Amino acid sequence: MSSQGFELPLRLLLAFRVLIDELHAELARQGHPEIRPMHGFVMQAIGPDGSTAVELGRALGVSKQAAGKTIDTLERIGYVERTPDPHDTRRKIARLTPYGLDALSRSARIFDDLRARWAGELGEDRLQALESDLRKVTPANLWRLDTPGWFGTL
Template sequence: MSSDPPGYELPLRLFAAFRLLIDGLHDELARQGHPDVRPVHGFALQAVGPDGATAAEIGRRLGVSKQAAGKTIDSLERLGYVTREPDVQDSRRKVVRLTDRGRDCLARSAAIFDRLRDEWEAVLGRDRLRSFEDDLSRLTDARPLRVDVPGWLGHT
């Protein structure tokens, strides 16, 4: 009989590690003045990018519909993380841009993730963590990350 763990444990452990990092990030973001930011907001802020993007572009980058992206953008706008501005090249379109608050949230997130990674390195060791990251990169290749997890998990 094999002493290897059952195959179903791998995705559960990967998901648990993901949740540990994301929950740690959001706990710290709340302490640093961003209590209303949710995981989907962080992915959307990344999708907006430094040059801004339309709702359709954000939806494509996130792997969700333009309508789903629009709802997230509405939430981010209410919270003060983004603004919508007319597109100078096409007045029918709006470009979503990060506000100072949005840029602050992303900068703090990057610093917090660096600190969380350092905590993992302290537990696993530098070489093991780097090897783990390299292995994950090899396994996940260059496919874009889809963040439509709630819809995906509920798909029948």
């Protein structure tokens, strides 16, 4: 069966979407019903040390204002808290709350479960081959957190 060139990016995007949709359905069942796909990028960019809106915007490829609005949303739903910067009291640092850390920890376990399900469906050898092939054609750096800015959706 021959495929047209446009099918490859659509299939890769669809595979991503299937995984993310399944992740979020399971996160909702596990006590995180308000978290959205973009929030994962934001929480990864905030990281264990926290981030200012300026730093977050830079990491995500969006404006400081867009990053600040997202911090507001994550703060309102309990994933992030703002604390004074110990080095500059004019700045606020967004930090993950225990609830935010719980969401990231659960996400990692759920992704492991999803991968195991795909291995059951495709076979471990085929899934490893797919992952190996994707490593050959993609940059080594997995953490391209600027996807929100690239999509222009934040």
